[in-house]
Amino acid sequence: MFGTPRRLAARAEGILERQPDADQEITGPPVKAAYDARGAPTKAAEGFARAQGVLVGELQRLQTPKGECVGLRKKVAGRPAAEILAERVPALVSSLTFPKMMRWGRGEHRFVRPIHWILALLDHAPVDMTILGVRSGVTTSGHRILGRQSIVVPDPFRYQEVLRNHLVIAEVGERRDLVRSRLEEVARGCGAGIAAPPGAPPGTVGDPELLQEVTCAITRNSSP
Secondary structure, rough: EEEOOOOOOOOOOOOOOOOOOEEEEEEEEHHHHEEEEOEEEHHHHHHHHHHHHHHHOOOEEEOOOOOEEEEEEEEEOOHHHHHHHHHHHHHHHHHOOOOOOOEEEOEEEEEOOOOOOOOOOEEEEOOEEOOEEEEEEEOOOOOOOOOOOOOOOOHHHHHHHHOOOOOOOOEEEEHHHHHHHHHHHHHHHOOOOOOOOOOOOOOOOOOHHHHHHHHHHOOOOOOO
């Protein structure tokens, strides 16, 4: 996971290019409803076969927990990973909730902050998807003031490197350590220490909640 006050990112490894092919068993109406007393297919059998794109003569008799039914067994080709990601990722992001949510534009979308850009890659290839009205691409943005506003990321494994070159530390732990070390350095230079929050036990150094807020804009008393 990566995060800053302006971005939230995740990188997954070991994703297959496509799902494995699978054998699928599809059951239809019970045999007694699929054939009449003479053994001729009924409208129920014909309708099921038509819905599955096969001839009624291709239907098989299958044993199921509910008894003998007509049905068919077929091999289903696995879907490409990019197609699945384009379907699942927007649904996942849209399902995220935060203590304080915002609406923007015409107010039809709701998230922790308005979404300005989406970077989506599978290996080196872009994954076309739309999340809360914003279409994905292959670019991200650098530091709001000092960095470029459009940066191409050629490879997911170069994400940190590319952002670092544009003055953004994307990894949360590294950002936190850098903020802490700079605070300690400045405090030592002034012959001072880092203040603890009001009401903290004696001897407490620093404010972990404030450090977390500064690191990735997570406000106090809210969930990460």
